[in-house]
Amino acid sequence: MVEQASYKQILDSLTTAVIVLDYQLKVSYLNASAESLMGISSEHLVGKSIEVCFGVKDGTPKSLQEALEENRHFTRRQVCWKLHNQQEVTLDYTVTPTPEIGYITVEIQPLDRLLRISREEAWISSQETSRNLVRSMAHEIKNPLGGIRGAAQLLSRELGDSQLEEYTRIIIDETDRLRNLVDRMLGPRTPPDMESLNIHEVLEHVVSVVRMEVQGNVEIKRDYDPSIPNIEGDKTQLVQAFLNIVRNAIQALTENQEQQDPNVIITTRIKLRYTIGRINYPLVVKVSITDNGPGISKDIVGDIFFPMITGRAEGSGLGLSIAQNLIGRHYGLIECNSETGHTEFAVYIPLGKRHA
Structure with missing residues (x-):
């Protein structure tokens, strides 16, 4: 038989936020994902009204009370909650009442988080594509730069005119500047020393x-x-x-x-x-x-x-x-x-x- 502590560990491992309320709509339990969503620990919420967690402009507390009284399950999509810290989150939530023991379970899936994850995946992919492009371009640029610099050095040795040597020095300095710019674009070449x-x-x-x-x-x-x-x-x-x-x-x-x-x-x-x-x-x-x-x-x-x-x-x-x-x-x-x-x-x- 699974002990109560094990149930809590299982719930805390979920990515879905779970809040359990009693018949007075006071918080009895919330898992780790719910704590992260609300931005507050369970110690500060247990025993307090659900209205402490978020604003009431969407009628959520009233709907929860009706669900408990009528033993009615329901799901709401793309609801905006204003949390206790004034942060607004867009989410879906499902309400499951158990009136025989006087509790309501609220399962919450933040849509902001899903949208952020999707956006980050696309962004990380585009970053990797950009880095690969920069690496390829950098190598194509550095090869001719090395040839230009070497030719300018050889030409400088053959010139007897100091004014002409000034031109070759400019060529060398500018190729060095471009090479340093390319090196900066490539970033560090060694893996991190953890x-x-x-x-x-x-x-x-x-x-x-x-x-x-x-x-x-x-x-x-x-x-x-x-x-x-x-x-x-x-x-x-x-x-x-x-x-x-x-x-x-x-x-x-x-x-x-x-x-x-x-x-x-x-x-x-x-x-x-x-x-x-x-x-x-x-x-x-x-x-x-x-x-x-x-x-x-x-x-x-x-x-x-x-x-x-x-x-x-x-x-x-x-x-x-x-x-x-x-x-x-x-x-x-x-x-x-x-x-x-x-x-x-x-x-x-x-x-x-x-x-x-």
Whole structure:
């Protein structure tokens, strides 16, 4: 016979959010997926009215009470719930009453999550296609560059005119510049040297570097969760990735002459049962880098992680592309949401054992 504790373990393993209510519509139980959806632990909800979980404008609590009284099952599609933290989610939910024991089971399937997963799968695929294209183009470009540079060096040795030698020096310098640009587009050539490290050590190193660069012109705020366990990662590559993102935010702030009280906030949190691509991870660390700058143009916000895409006149369009590549080497992903006065880069890195 399966014990009660085993039932709880089974329910906690589900990707479907499950909430159990008593006949007074008070929360009796919610599984781990429901906690993640609601953004609050079961300890804070058990014994409280379902109305604490979300807004009542869609009539959900009344429908639940009627379902219990009439012993009626029902399903609602594409309902918008406003959660306790004012976040809105679109979801389907199914209600199953058991009036003989006075409980209602609510099974919830967030549509936002499914849409996000589908969008991420397509985006990851297009990123991989882009990287393969860049690699192929880079090799085709570097080969003739090497020949041009070598020919310019040989020509320089044969010339006796200093003015003509100046021309060959320009050729050599420009071919070197193009080769360095191609190397940056390719990103690191060595695989990450994985070790156990504290994500906050990486972030503190980044903060110390950018604080020296901004000289107090931009306020850097931190909101860390100290309970986050160590991750497996390459410290050098992670520092580079986060440095690129934070610098991008700072540049957006400093280039906006009308910016008032410019600041960047770095936040760390744990996400439960989070899907990246097609893989569902029990625990993921989320690092949010948020600035109060002018935002990113809607015309390019969906493409900013591709090489050479930038909204800045002086930008190279490589920093965010390299950051995405480096986080991808850690099985993670970077997302961006931007509007005027609030731009967030959310970095997700899996914790613990990775499995398909």
